Amino acid sequence: MRNLYNRSSEEEEIAVIVHLSEDPIVLQRRAAELDGIPFTDEAYKKADAAVNLQQQRVIHEMAARNIRVSEVQPFRTVLNAFSAIIRRKDIGKVRSLKEVVWIEPDVQVRGAVATSAACPSDNETEIDRLFPELQALWADGIEGQGIKVAVLDSGIDKNHPDLKDVYKGGKNFVDQSNPEEYARSREEDDPSETSPAERPEGAPEKHPSTGAAFESYHGTHIAGILAGKNGVRGVAPKIELYAYRVFGAYTAGKTSYLLKGIEEAVAQKMDIINLSLSLDSDLETHAVSIALNHAVMAGIVAISTAGNTGPVRGSVRAPGTSRLGISVGNSTRDDQVDSSSSRGPSKPDFDIKPDVLAPGTEVFSTMPRYVEDKSGAIYKDAYKRETGTSQAAPYIAGVAALIKQAHPDWTPFDIKVALSNTARVLDTEKFDVFDQGAGRVQPYEAVHPAILAYSIEKVEMNGEGELVENPKGTVTFGSVSLDEDISISKQLLVKDIKGTGGEYDVTVQVIKAFGDAEVTINPPSFTLNGEQRLQVSLKASKNPNTKYRDELTGYIRIANRDQSVEISLPFAADFSNGATVTPAIEEFRMTKTDLSFTETEAGGHVAVRLSVNTDVSYPSLELVNYITKEPVDSLFYQDGISLGTREFPILQRYKSSWSGEETLLADGIYSVNFTGMVKALALNASIGPVFVKTTKPVVTASIDAASVKGQVTDHYIEFNQALEEIGEGFELNEKLQASYILTKNGQSGEAVSFLLNQDGTFSFELPSFEAGKDLLSIVVTDAAGNAAECLVQREE
Structure with missing residues (x-):
């Protein structure tokens, strides 16, 4: 089983999601189509009845075994599962039921917010380096017309002048029946943002642990990036926009709310869904990731954030771990990867995530005004800048809508490959394939590709051993054992989209090498006439002594002879054979501990040297008074650092991580402390006493x-x-x-x-x-x- 629970009172009631063995409706439809059998309305009813029958059978068996169950909510379309409240002591009993595959907690989910910033009143969309590409597409009449996009988020201000024309409807999936949580209940068809007026007496204005305000705005901000017009210009301003409210107060919801929203999107035959949210899981087998896989099988382009827990490796969060969905990272205006943007790979298959990047730093978009609860609301200043993968995901959703309009017969796999193949690979000396995936999206190229290259692979999409074909724009070799010499081959299918043909060459750019491991392409050159198959081979010699992070990564580039057409696919192979490390600080020292910052010091340079054997979240160098042990300042702070060795210069005038201001390091006795986290494990080290003395005797x-x-x-x-x-x-x-x-x-x-x-x-x-x-x-x-x-x- 994949779920772990902290033990407490055996009578404590907990929220769970129980997964059952029968295929959900989406997979039954797929099986029929693969056999050439039409999935008629009658077939749908039969499939739905079979799933419902199994769920009722399991619930009756639970009652027969004295397992108390309440608040049952079924899922039958993208999952065969139900959410419920059970006693902690009954977990083992439920897991032992024959038709139960696994159980996982129905945990709290939040919008993937990184930071927010005050913004000027003017719209600075033109600063976006991709804005000219979007203008060219709009000029061609490609604005997302007729494409149905559902935003699963905190709701929407449907009265906002930037959104009211594209908003076509929505639903609320948040339970507001508890008067201690909400001052009033909600109708099912009301996806409005959570209003300050809904806060009951006694509920805090801000969440005590997260600091999030009771009222919400996240979904409205996302909707503006996707489809706004007037004060902001969204990527696809003429889509049909639907809002599914899965977050309530404090921009929080539950996994089961998300699953309801995904099922509704399939039922309403949405073309695209956007999930700007993340869960505390890096697994490809999380319920929401699996639900997105199944939604893609139903024909929906599923887009989600990679998360905002970067920049350490393996920080990508579900549902950005979905094998078939599109996981989006955050790029800055100067084409860097934002430090908060989560990195791959996902687990357990070492998949390349994020798939692509999109602008997500200081993005100007719409804010709600809660007009239902107050009159005279003014929208003149109803805008704000926000940063995060939340903002990057709707950008990709918008581009996907433009692609879908231009190519209505394209599948979700075609759209994903177009986004990936045509992306601009950023500085590979700074950012590897797990930082940026295929690179930063190029909207015009994604809508008008000359060629596309599909990596033809089969993947396990639901954790139950069933493989499905997943044509995609990345080449994932996964975990490869070097107990013997290996030779692994995969297929690329190159399609001539514009029908112009031409002579093409294929090259391999290695970003991270390992031993004699190499990726080769056969044939390395070809004449494109409709379609061309290429064989991608990975070869490496036997090596029984591989260790953690022994891997081969890079990009396969396909270009015509005059370089007017070029696409790329990232690749990755892991040779560690499952090797792990016990997180540790291997070195932490200063070049000297008596500092005067005079030119007489060696090279005038003083530094702290740090070596860690794993990726570390929230690393900081703290300056502490050695005598009193009181913190003085922070010399360095980031969201994360990767394994390896680095130096941090110690300067007399430094930029404080606390205040952001230039600060003078005064004479005194200090210790320099390092702190960081590896999951729940804290890493700490200290150097001291360190003497700062700039005066002569x-x-x-x-x-x-x-x-x-x-x-x-x-x-x-x-x-x-x-x-x-x-x-x-x-x-x-x-x-x-x-x-x-x-x-x-x-x-x-x-x-x-x-x-x-x-x-x-x-x-x-x-x-x-x-x-x-x-x-x-x-x-x-x-x-x-x-x-x-x-x-x-x-x-x-």
Whole structure:
């Protein structure tokens, strides 16, 4: 079984989704079509009755075994399952039922929001580097006419002037029957955003753990990116837009709400569905990912976010793990991959995710005004900028609608391949195939491809061993054992879409190499006449000692001789043979721990060197007062870093991760702490004490007869006193090196070292000193590189 539960009270009631063995209606339809049997209305009724009969049989058996079950909601179209409330103690009993395949929690789901930003009142759509491509498509009359797109989200402000003309209807799937959660109930046909007026007395304005506001706006923002017009111009402004409300208060919902929405989309024969949301799972076998696979089999283009838990590897989240769906990452305006955008691969099949990227950073779009609950709402400023894969997904949904309008007979697989093949591959030195997939979408090229190349593969789409053909724009070799020499072949089918033919060459660009592993293409050159099949071969020699992250990745590029046509497909193979690592910090050190930031330091460069053996989420370098242990500032913070070794420069003037402002690193005693997370495991390391000291020592001294006496005043003496109070003092002469130079007859002697007392006082005998003739110089150099010199006079 794939589900894990934390044990608590055995009588505790929990929400679950119970999956059964009979094929859902979508798969029964597919089986009939593969056998050449028309799936008539009568066949549909028969399939529906068979699934319903099994569900009723299982529920009756549960009752017979004294398994208390309530709030049953059936799914029969894209899943054969039902959601229900059961007692924790009955989980084992349910799992043991013969017709139950698995159980998983009916968990909370949230919109995939990363950050939001204040925005000017003007529409800056033209800043989008892809806007000219969209304008060219609109000029050709390709604006999404006749394409039905359902947005599964927090609802919509259907009165917004940018959306009211394209909105064609919707449904609410959020249960508002609990008066402690909502001040009023909802009608099934009301997909409006959650209004502030629906907040009951006692409910917080903001969620105590997530900080999300009670009222919602996410779905309206997504809808504007997809289909807005007037204040914003959506990608496909003439689609037929449907809103399925699956998030309620605090932009939260349940897995079962999503499943209801997907089933409704299939029933209403939507062309495209958009899910700007993510769950806490990187598995391809999550219920929503499987439901999306089945929706694609029913003819729907299923688009979802990769998630906002990047940039670490393996951070892609369901339903962006759907094998047949389109997972979307977030690109910035300057064609970088946004650091928050989740990365692949998905598990367990090492699939390349995200599939493509689209603009999702600081995207200007529509905001609701809740006019149902207040009069006189003004829409002049009903816009906002948001960042996240939530914003990238509807961009792809819009482009998919344009493709579907231009090519109404294309399947979801054709549309996915067109998006992937024609995408622009971003900087491969920065971003590998698991960062960007096929690259950033190019709308005009995706609508008007000259050729398309399909990787013909069979995949398991529901976790039950059943394989389906999945023609796609990526080549996934998956996990490959090197217990022996291997040679694996896959097929590419190249189609001449425009009918122009031509001479083509195929090249392989390796991004990450491993041993002698290589990908070759046969034939490497061809004349395209309608269709051409290519064999893609992976070869590698036996290697029983592979380790975690031993892999081969890159891009297959197909271009005609004059380079006027070029498409690409990313590929990946994992040779680790299931090897894993225990997350660890392998190295954490500073180039030096006494800092003055003077030019005398080696190269003027001080850095922290960090090596981790796995990807780490939320890494930070914290500056802490070593004496009080109180945090001072953050020198570095990101959403994640990948395994490997890196250096973080330590500067006297640095940009604070807390305030974002330039900050001066003051003199003092610090520790530099590293913190990060690997799933639920915390990684921590500390360097200290670290001394920051930018001042020179102050030296005073005198000589009486043959005795030299003096005092050094310096921060290191103060530092030592502070450390002694916590039992960690040091020998002062380790930090302050004192010496004298005696000059006789104009000739300087060798430097002679002497020791300081712990309070900085010193004395030594110098009988050879001749007053009026000799010169005595005392030099004190601290461990940070600061030096002071004192010329000594004999006391009169």
